[in-house]
Amino acid sequence: MADATLLAVRNLRVEYASSRSLFGKPTKPVRILDGFNLDLRTGETLAVVGESGCGKTTLANCIARFIPAAGGEVVFEGLDVLPLTGLALKAYRRNMQMVFQNPVSSLNPRLRVSAIVSEPLETHTSLDSSARQARALELLAETGLEASFIDRYPHELSGGQAQRVALARALALNPRLLLLDEPTSALDVSVQAQILNLLQRLQADHRLTYMVISHSLGLVQHISDRIAVLYLGELVELGPRGSVFATPAHPYTRALFAATPVPDPRRRRNYVALEGAVPSAANPPPGCRFQTRCPHAMERCRIENPALRRVSADHVAACHLLGDTHIDDKEIKP
């Protein structure tokens, strides 16, 4: 696997306008990501993990340019894509595709599979309709669907089949990067494994880079190269899969492990399960954002938000319990 950076998220800020207060006054926008940094290396699978509501989909939607950023940069192959418009934005969209959590509702219910899969070809290429149809059949075969599926409508597909169609559509323009937002969480367990295997095969065949979003560490344990753990819009741990699984450094990561089936259950016993819910993004706690749920919270945690510190080569975490080898966010480089 090459080590070059394909995509770099730099100081990203994303806000949602919040609804008006009871008295009709507009309230402050809610800041979901505030100075967020993360790199994606060419050819890797980076898992982004965290409980529901921590900002994973917001991050992917902003990278995909579906929602605007309030500040920062998303640098793809050296170019900040946030200011792009027109043809330059279209070119970025060829290179980066998103696959959504609910496969059936992500497909246009009024279109047959043939039109769904060939739609990007119509928008972005000069292929005529028979060439588009031929390419659509090729893409279905690659995603493990028989040619007869070409005439079906989304409601005639199972969840797994619909996710295969969504993948066929995503691959139509030979992208370099796929953002996969909980790609299997709406599927039956037996189908989940098939889709994960398919993703691995497609990645090898097309030299794809993946950012896979999941609320569960269990799902990503077989497919990720590195794991990024998010809590309430902040990166709390980032490292190689083996290192994060063997020596999770952040109390939140350990709590996620407590809820995850792991091969060695003895390890899990040491970890304290999570209690309570994620605090509201509109009113995050001061100091460390995890302090309201952390079994190790100290006075310092209520005042000072911990910076990312190096745990070992390529592995960082943000917690006051870790040593004092302070590093700047900018140092999280491939």
Ligand SMILES: Nc1ncnc2c1ncn2[C@@H]1O[C@H](COP(=O)(O)OP(=O)(O)O)[C@@H](O)[C@H]1O
């Ligand atoms: N369109 C929106 N408008 C306002 N708030 C939103 C919107 N989408 C998400 N949020 C809020 O942003 C936070 C992060 O949500 P999201 O990115 O969907 O998290 P995740 O994908 O990790 O579950 C949550 O507090 C959620 O309520």
Ligand code: SF4
């Ligand atoms: S900084 Fe404090 S509250 Fe935050 S995770 Fe570490 S010990 Fe827990």
Ligand SMILES: [Mg+2]
């Ligand atoms: Mg989500």
